[in-house]
Amino acid sequence: MYRERAARVAGAVLWESVGTRDGVARVLPDGCLDLLWSSRRGLLVAGPDRTAQLSVSAAGDRWVGLRLPPGTGPAVFGVPAHELRDRRVPLADLWGPAAAAVAERTADGRAVGAALEEAARDRLRAAGGPDPLGAHLAGRLAAGAPVGVVAAEVGLGARALHRRCQRLFGYGPKTLARILRMRRALALARAGTPLAEVAARAGYADQAHLTRDVRELAGVPPAALLRG
Structure with a gap:
């Protein structure tokens, strides 16, 4: 059982999952950091993933998560996103006694x-809010804008943009753009758009390019994800 709703943190999503049987779930990369609570493991932070992670759960396991929008996590957790890349760490390791x-x-x-939302709001308030560049970069790249165009828009050179993206998202702008393009493509496919048309609309060279890219990021081709 899985459900989600808009959180009381701007741009964030609050989700809950309860395992009905033993199994493995494929969690796709999304450029986000999550504040997690697990009925078995307590409070955790999920860093930004470069490729899909396989989450093993048992019947009755319950998870509640606050998925922060891309670029917001560093202000909440107090560390650059790249320090949490591909990691799951106890919240106490980052916040200490707090x-x-x-x-x-x-x-x-x-x-x-409610506790996760309040904690995140308090941390954002104390940090003075997220870096506004994060939302701008993520929005433009999610819309398919080329990395070079985005860099020119914000007045940053290639190296400076890469450093800012590492801190905000956990990886460079090209990796973030690939991940957001994959998610855009999958959303189109789940809405019933044929894969050949998805490839063209999402900015892939062709359907084979779409399949290769999704397989590299998700571990399986698009058809397998859609069946799941």
Whole structure:
């Protein structure tokens, strides 16, 4: 069982998953960082992934997550995104004693989502909000704008843009653009668009290029993801 809703943090999504049987879920990269609560593992931070991660769960396992929009995670967690890349770390490792208050609020498994939202809002307020460049870069790249065009728009050279993207998203602009293009393509395909048309609309050279790119990022071709 999985459900999600818009969170009370700008641009974020609050989601909950309860395992109905033992299994493995494929979690696709999305350029986001998540604040997680697990009924078995407690409070965790999921860093930005470069490729799909396989999440093993057992029947009855419950997860609640606050998925922060691309570029917002560093302001919440207090570290550059690249330090969390492809990692799952205890929240206490980043927040120290401050994580104890969140752990206490979520100990009984009730009102977990509200506790995660409040904690993230407090941290954002203390940090003065996220770097506004993050939302701009993610929005332009998600829309398919070329990296060079985006760099010129924000007045940054290639190296400076790469450094800013590493801090904000965990990887450089080209990797982020690939990930966001894959997600755009999958959204089109799930809406019923044929894969050949998806490839053209999402900016791939052809359907074979789409298949190769999705396989590299997700571990399986688009058809397998759509069946899942």
